[in-house]
Every structure is written in structure tokens, then in C-alpha cells.
Amino acid sequence: MSASSPAVGGLACPPPGGRSQTAARAPRDRGHGRRERGGVTAELAIVLPGIVLLLLALLTAASAALTQVRVADAARAGARAVALGEPPAVIIDMTARLAGEGASVRVASDGPFVVVEVACDLLGPLRLTDLVARATARAVPEPGAP
Numbered sequence: 338m339s340a341s342s343p344a345v346g347g348l349a350c351p352p353p354g355g356r357s358q359t360a361a362r363a364p365r366d367r368g369h370g371r372r373e374r375g376g377v378t379a380e381l382a383i384v385l386p387g388i389v390l391l392l393l394a395l396l397t398a399a400s401a402a403l404t405q406v407r408v409a410d411a412a413r414a415g416a417r418a419v420a421l422g423e424p425p426a427v428i429i430d431m432t433a434r435l436a437g438e439g440a441s442v443r444v445a446s447d448g449p450f451v452v453v454e455v456a457c458d459l460l461g462p463l464r465l466t467d468l469v470a471r472a473t474a475r476a477v478p479e480p481g482a483p
Contacts, residue, residue, distance in 0.1 A: 401459045401468060404437065408455045409472040411436035415453035416474035419444065422481075428453065450475040 415432035423431075425444050432442045432455055440457040452475050459468040 397459075401470065404457055404459050405470040405472070408436050408440065408457050408470045409474075411440065411442075412453050412455040412472040412474040415442065415444070415455065416451070416476035419451040419453060420476040420479055422479060447475070449477055451478055 411432045414435055415428050418428045418431060428444055429442045432453060433440050436442070436455050436457050440455055443454045445452050445454070452473060454471070454473045456469050456471045459470055
């Protein structure tokens with residue numbers, strides 16, 4: 338028994354620091370850390386462009402969905418206004434404001450129905466897409482409506 342590790346119940350206890358002297362003197366593999374240096378940076382440089390592209394795709398999809406909902410709501414509101422007998426100039430102005438900037442509105446007759454068509458360009462984060470959101474709504478004008 339050495340003086341640095343007193344025996345308790347016949348077993349040797351480690352010193353107060355928690356490690357035995359043999360564990361403290363164990364050689365370390367210092368070369369392993371040098372081979373790994375820069376690995377995380379290289380992996381990040383490879384993965385980061387993919388993450389950025391994925392984020393841009395998600396933002397473009399969210400923008401497209403939002404624009405489609407706005408266009409559909411505007412077409413429905415225009416058809417409702419037609420059914421209530423609003424003049425075409427008022428319908429076009431109101432529908433264009435609801436659909437958003439750059440929207441085009443067309444009001445036409447189709448037999449007993451009045452058709453309101455709304456289209457708006459989809460503008461993603463980089464404005465690289467050539468997509469258009471379109472919606473059509475039909476309504477029968479109320480009897481006695483001008």
C-alpha cells in the first residue's frame with residue numbers, strides 16, 4: 338500500500354482528485370486531434386449552400402401559397418359583389434386591391450353567370466420565378482340587380 342491511496346476494507350481508494358496516478362500518467366493520442374482539425378469547417382462549407390437553397394425554396398413556396406390564397410379570396414369577393422349588383426368598375430378596383438399589387442382582374446359574362454378571373458405574378462425571395470397565381474369565381478346576379 339502506498340501512502341497516497343489508503344486502504345478501506347482491504348480495497349485501495351483513489352486519491353482525492355478522483356483519478357489514480359496510473360490513469361493520470363496514461364499517454365494521450367495527440368495526433369488524432371490534428372487530423373480532425375478543420376473537419377467541421379469543411380462539412381459546413383459543403384452543407385451550407387444546400388441549407389440556403391432549401392430555405393429559399395421554402396420561402397418561395399410559402400409566398401406562392403399566400404399569393405394563391407389572396408387571389409382566390411379576391412375572386413370570391415368580386416363574384417359576391419357582382420351578385421349584389423355592383424358596377425364592373427367598382428368590382429375590378431376592389432378585387433385588384435384585395436389580390437395585391439400587380440394583379441389583373443377580368444369580369445365577363447358566361448350565360449347566366451358572371452365570371453371574375455384574377456391573376457397575379459408570384460414573386461419569390463429572389464424574384465426568379467415565372468409562376469402566376471390564378472383564381473376564377475362565378476356568381477349569378479341577384480334578380481333586380483343593375
